[in-house]
Amino acid sequence: MEPKAILPVSVVSPGDVARLKRALERHIELATAARLKTKAGVATETPKVGKVLAELANGYGCDLAKQEGQEALLKHLDTLLTKAPAVAMSFAADPSSLFMNKIVTWLRTNIHPMLLIKVGLQPSIAAGCTLRTTSKLYDFSLKNSLRDNKHLLIEGLHAKQEAPKA
Amino acid sequence: MFGKKKPVKSADQQLDEAAKMNAEHIFDDQFREELRNRGRLHFEKIIGENAMFLQQDLRLTTSQLNEYMKTEITKKLQEEFAKYEQSIMDAKNLAIDSIEKTNQVIEEQRQALSAELSAQLQAEKQQMIMRFEDDMAEIVNHYILAAIGNQIDLSDQLEYIIGELSANKEAIAEDVRRGA
Numbered sequence: 001m002e003p004k005a006i007l008p009v010s011v012v013s014p015g016d017v018a019r020l021k022r023a024l025e026r027h028i029e030l031a032t033a034a035r036l037k038t039k040a041g042v043a044t045e046t047p048k049v050g051k052v053l054a055e056l057a058n059g060y061g062c063d064l065a066k067q068e069g070q071e072a073l074l075k076h077l078d079t080l081l082t083k084a085p086a087v088a089m090s091f092a093a094d095p096s097s098l099f100m101n102k103i104v105t106w107l108r109t110n111i112h113p114m115l116l117i118k119v120g121l122q123p124s125i126a127a128g129c130t131l132r133t134t135s136k137l138y139d140f141s142l143k144n145s146l147r148d149n150k151h152l153l154i155e156g157l158h159a160k161q162e163a164p165k166a
Numbered sequence: 167m168f169g170k171k172k173p174v175k176s177a178d179q180q181l182d183e184a185a186k187m188n189a190e191h192i193f194d195d196q197f198r199e200e201l202r203n204r205g206r207l208h209f210e211k212i213i214g215e216n217a218m219f220l221q222q223d224l225r226l227t228t229s230q231l232n233e234y235m236k237t238e239i240t241k242k243l244q245e246e247f248a249k250y251e252q253s254i255m256d257a258k259n260l261a262i263d264s265i266e267k268t269n270q271v272i273e274e275q276r277q278a279l280s281a282e283l284s285a286q287l288q289a290e291k292q293q294m295i296m297r298f299e300d301d302m303a304e305i306v307n308h309y310i311l312a313a314i315g316n317q318i319d320l321s322d323q324l325e326y327i328i329g330e331l332s333a334n335k336e337a338i339a340e341d342v343r344r345g346a
Contacts, residue, residue, distance in 0.1 A: 087338075092318065092320070093318070103324075103328075106328055107331070110332070112339070112342050124307075126307050127326075128326065128327060129327050131338065134344070135341055135344065135345065136337070140327060142310065143303065143304070146302075150302055150303050154299050
């Protein structure tokens with residue numbers, strides 16, 4: 001899929017996209033109802049669009065005030081849900097929004113602009129994170145780091161053990 | 167005696183008669199008793215002497231017999247004792263050999279057991295060390311998690327995480343492209 005716009009950093013996971021899609025569908029329903037009421041001569045207010053949805057529409061260049069814009073964005077969201085690449089990241093603690101914003105920004109800048117991230121919690125990794133693509137698991141956890149540097153621990157223990165003898 | 171003529175006797179007859187009369191006169195009862203006594207005494211003397219000789223002989227024979235018996239019995243006893251002693255020595259040597267062999271077998275078994283036990287202990291120790299070394303990362307991680315797990319802030323790890331992501335940037339991008 002060729003990216004046409006950059007996703008807002010607040011849209012992180014496929015769940016966020018699905019939530020936005022539901023919000024857009026609700027908006028379309030309200031807008032359609034408002035249009036019909038206007039045609040019938042009933043004064044109605046134009047339904048308001050959420051901040052994230054507006055940001056996304058702006059990113060895609062879609063005018064949500066128009067039906068074409070709404071349908072185009074809905075199509076983009078469908079495409080995102082079905083075709084956007086996704087990775088799963090696990091942390092030892094629940095990450096803050098600011099933290100996730102930085103991670104998402106880096107990933108979309110350096111890996112793929114449409115990348116979606118499923119965030120998970122895995123307390124046993126203690127620190128760091130794990131990243132799982134469709135085919136591989138990248139373990140950047142403290143647990144894995146300790147495992148990789150196990151020889152240093154063993155050397156340290158042996159050195160400590162031999163020290164009193166000397 | 168000379169008044170009547172008596173028939174003349176020959177000289178021999180006269181001598182016989184005279185001897186007969188003298189003999190009767192000489193060997194009267196008293197003389198005979200005396201001879202008998204003398205004979206008895208002589209006989210008793212001979213009997214006594216013979217008895218003494220016999221007694222001496224008997225004593226000598228008894229003494230010799232005793233000596234012989236003593237010698238023979240001592241010899242027999244010595245032989246029997248020697249055999250008995252030899253038998254005891256043989257049995258003792260047999261027992262010592264048997265004990266030595268048993269001791270040797272026990273010692274060999276002890277050494278084998280000791281070696282086996284030592285090897286098993288060494289292997290178990292090595293296995294425990296290996297298991298400990300294998301699980302060391304888990305142990306330290308668990309310790310860190312239990313000790314300061316709640317105090318680790320994700321924001322402090324951002325630089326490390328970005329660094330790791332950057333180090334694997336190409337591989338991740340390739341995986342994502344293939345997945346997409």
